[in-house]
Amino acid sequence: MKAGDRLIEQKLADALDVSRAPIRLGLKALEAAGFARGEPNRGFVLTRSPGTGAARSAIAAGNRAEKSYAAVAADLLARRLPTDVTEAELMRRYSLSRTELQRLLDRIAVEGWIARLPGYGWRFTETVLSPEAQAQVAAFRAVIEPAAIMQPGYQLGSDVIDRLRQRQERILAGELEKMTVGEVYQFGCEFHEEIARGAGNPFFVESLRRVNSIRRLFAYRSFADRNGMRRHIAEHLRLLDVLESGRYAEAAALMTRHLQRPLSIGAA
Amino acid sequence: MKAGDRLIEQKLADALDVSRAPIRLGLKALEAAGFARGEPNRGFVLTRSPGTGAARSAIAAGNRAEKSYAAVAADLLARRLPTDVTEAELMRRYSLSRTELQRLLDRIAVEGWIARLPGYGWRFTETVLSPEAQAQVAAFRAVIEPAAIMQPGYQLGSDVIDRLRQRQERILAGELEKMTVGEVYQFGCEFHEEIARGAGNPFFVESLRRVNSIRRLFAYRSFADRNGMRRHIAEHLRLLDVLESGRYAEAAALMTRHLQRPLSIGAA
DNA sequence: AATTGTTCTTTTATACAATAATATACAATT
DNA sequence: AATTGTATATTATTGTATAAAAGAACAATT
Numbered sequence: 001m002k003a004g005d006r007l008i009e010q011k012l013a014d015a016l017d018v019s020r021a022p023i024r025l026g027l028k029a030l031e032a033a034g035f036a037r038g039e040p041n042r043g044f045v046l047t048r049s050p051g052t053g054a055a056r057s058a059i060a061a062g063n064r065a066e067k068s069y070a071a072v073a074a075d076l077l078a079r080r081l082p083t084d085v086t087e088a089e090l091m092r093r094y095s096l097s098r099t100e101l102q103r104l105l106d107r108i109a110v111e112g113w114i115a116r117l118p119g120y121g122w123r124f125t126e127t128v129l130s131p132e133a134q135a136q137v138a139a140f141r142a143v144i145e146p147a148a149i150m151q152p153g154y155q156l157g158s159d160v161i162d163r164l165r166q167r168q169e170r171i172l173a174g175e176l177e178k179m180t181v182g183e184v185y186q187f188g189c190e191f192h193e194e195i196a197r198g199a200g201n202p203f204f205v206e207s208l209r210r211v212n213s214i215r216r217l218f219a220y221r222s223f224a225d226r227n228g229m230r231r232h233i234a235e236h237l238r239l240l241d242v243l244e245s246g247r248y249a250e251a252a253a254l255m256t257r258h259l260q261r262p263l264s265i266g267a268a
Numbered sequence: 269m270k271a272g273d274r275l276i277e278q279k280l281a282d283a284l285d286v287s288r289a290p291i292r293l294g295l296k297a298l299e300a301a302g303f304a305r306g307e308p309n310r311g312f313v314l315t316r317s318p319g320t321g322a323a324r325s326a327i328a329a330g331n332r333a334e335k336s337y338a339a340v341a342a343d344l345l346a347r348r349l350p351t352d353v354t355e356a357e358l359m360r361r362y363s364l365s366r367t368e369l370q371r372l373l374d375r376i377a378v379e380g381w382i383a384r385l386p387g388y389g390w391r392f393t394e395t396v397l398s399p400e401a402q403a404q405v406a407a408f409r410a411v412i413e414p415a416a417i418m419q420p421g422y423q424l425g426s427d428v429i430d431r432l433r434q435r436q437e438r439i440l441a442g443e444l445e446k447m448t449v450g451e452v453y454q455f456g457c458e459f460h461e462e463i464a465r466g467a468g469n470p471f472f473v474e475s476l477r478r479v480n481s482i483r484r485l486f487a488y489r490s491f492a493d494r495n496g497m498r499r500h501i502a503e504h505l506r507l508l509d510v511l512e513s514g515r516y517a518e519a520a521a522l523m524t525r526h527l528q529r530p531l532s533i534g535a536a
Numbered sequence: 537a538a539t540t541g542t543t544c545t546t547t548t549a550t551a552c553a554a555t556a557a558t559a560t561a562c563a564a565t566t
Numbered sequence: 567a568a569t570t571g572t573a574t575a576t577t578a579t580t581g582t583a584t585a586a587a588a589g590a591a592c593a594a595t596t
Contacts, residue, residue, distance in 0.1 A: 008568090008569070008570095009569075009570070010568090010569075010570095016386060017385050017386055017387070017391075018385070018386050018387040018558075018559085019387060019558055019559045019560075020558095020559085020560095020570090021557075021558050021559065021560090022387060022557075022558065022559095024570095024571095025557090040565095040570090040571090041564080041565050041566065041569085041570060041571075042565090042566075042569090042570080043569070043570060086546085086547065086548090086589095087547080087548075088546075088547055088548080089547095097579080097580070098548095098579090098580085099578085099579055099580080102370070103384075106374055106377060106384070109374060109377070109378050110377050110378055110380075110383075112378075112474060115378075116371075116374070117285050117286070118284060118285055118286050119285070119286040119287060119290060119547095119548095119587080119588055119589075120546085120547055120548065120587080120588055120589070121547085121588095121589095123285075125470075126470075127470045127471075127474075136469045136470065136471055137471060139419065139469055139471075140469060140471040140472065140475075143411065143412070143415040143472075144411070144412075147411040147415070151407065201404045201407055201408060202393075202394075202395045202404065203395075203404055203405060203407075203408040203475075203478075203479055204408060204411075206380060206395075206478075207408075207471075207475040207478070210471075210474075210475070210478075211471055276538090276539070276540095277539075277540070278538090278539075278540095286588075286589085287588055287589045287590075288540090288588095288589085288590095289587075289588050289589065289590095290587075290588065290589095292540095292541095293587090308540090308541090308595095309539085309540060309541075309594080309595050309596065310539090310540080310595090310596070311539070311540060354559095354576085354577060354578090355577075355578075356576075356577055356578080357577095365549080365550070365551095366549095366550085366578095367548085367549055367550080368549095387557080387558055387559075387577095388557080388558055388559070388576085388577050388578065389558095389559095389577085
């Protein structure tokens with residue numbers, strides 16, 4: 001979206017899977033923060049283009065849930081948390097209400113690195129803590145991603161290819177310098193998940209998402225290797241070319257090689 | 269375990285990841301139900317061999333959580349539930365307390381067939397409802413399972429092989445007739461998960477478990493093909509032989525073929 | 537030394553009222 | 567016709583008191 005676009009309540013509500021009520025509050029908040037302007041009976045209009053640093057940091061701030069998630073991840077990886085924890089402990093430690101904590105635990109449970117014990121408490125999976133975790137994720141991806149491309153009926157719409165290509169090129173053109181490690185990581189995941197989606201089999205995409213959310217844990221304490229990044233993106237673009245021409249076997253081989261030369265994200 | 273075995277509280281507690289308190293209650297319940305006998309200061313002793321029909325059905329009964337899980341699964345597959353549901357609706361419909369419902373939803377969310385909406389309510393994944401779901405699970409397994417066997421360093425302990433072989437042979441020898449569809453399904457899943465575990469990479473096992481819990485949904489409305497079952501188990505035994513001799517490439521090929529000839533479980 | 541019995545503490549569940557957040561329906565405006 | 571404004575209903579969260587379940591420590595028994 002860009003400055004000047006109208007912000008239509010129902011459209012936003014549908015896109016975000018909520019009703020108009022919270023959208024309305026959001027629009028008012030945007031106006032208060034200076035990102036939109038509203039007139040009576042005529043709705044709101046975006047005043048600043050999003051994606052600017054200011055907009056991003058305004059959004060990133062004040063996100064309690066994301067903060068406590070990051071805190072738990074950091075504490076776990078730094079071995080400041082025992083493998084078994086009770087909800088009461090966590091509520092005290094991170095100053096969360098029961099509901100907030102439940103949502104946090106639910107999220108982590110879905111991502112697969114914590115599970116409920118039969119009695120009181122939860123246990124973090126060894127998976128994440130083991131030093132081999134990163135290599136195991138890599139091995140898993142090396143199986144899943146090329147296999148997805150080799151599925152009979154694999155197809156990636158030209159609109160998807162165009163969108164992916166544009167984004168990669170934009171990043172290469174200069175946005176890279178402005179991006180945070182988290183954003184770089186995020187775009188990388190989305191790229192690969194989108195490729196996997198072409199198999200038309202949600203189980204490939206979901207298993208990939210799952211390991212990606214584990215990888216993100218490590219990314220929380222990582223740096224970005226901006227040079228390797230350029231080579232990485234160049235490989236993405238090449239992959240898109242080959243996929244576009246329908247040479248799937250070649251694309252799968254390319255993907256295999258691509259995954260063997262990992263970025264230094266998550267290297268701590 | 270068999271009749272006459274002592275039931276040692278701490279051992280049971282450790283095995284089940286709870287403290288002695290609930291174990292103690294369980295033992296008293298077993299005694300009340302006639303499965304164990306206890307003497308003061310000397311603990312409890314098993315009186316009947318488990319695995320008998322009576323023991324099994326006694327356990328299966330009265331499991332509220334399992335029942336509501338099955339009810340939701342059935343209602344969903346029969347299209348008696350809308351894709352979007354609120355917690356309040358579900359609490360009323362299945363007569364569950366908030367906590368009971370939360371546990372149920374958490375479980376389903378981890379299995380991957382429901383997800384929280386950003387506002388009020390939850391949405392069932394299309395994944396499960398689509399008619400292609402079963403074929404997609406099969407395609408996914410056909411990738412994951414042979415790939416697991418082909419992982420460098422794949423190894424299946426001889427103790428594991430022996431245990432798996434014994435169980436398969438016992439089933440073939442006669443237990444098959446006594447087993448419920450659910451049990452047949454369960455043993456099948458455990459066999460395959462155990463094979464995948466040999467790769468030493470938990471992501472293979474977990475992704476397999478995930479799709480297996482989706483398959484189980486369909487199993488709730490399925491019949492068992494006892495004849496196909498014999499062929500199926502024979503293939504399992506053959507696979508174990510090849511794995512034992514370390515011919516992993518051959519084993520992977522065997523697994524691929526095995527997965528191409530599915531049992532009629534889940535055929536509705 | 538291992539195990540059971542007992543007591544005490546902590547944690548979680550339940551119930552219920554109050555409040556906040558979200559959804560829904562429909563009138564008003566463009 | 568599409569969109570916004572507004573009122574109302576429904577849903578979920580919070581807070582608090584109480585009960586139940588589970589965990590932990592230690593004495594008693596085998």
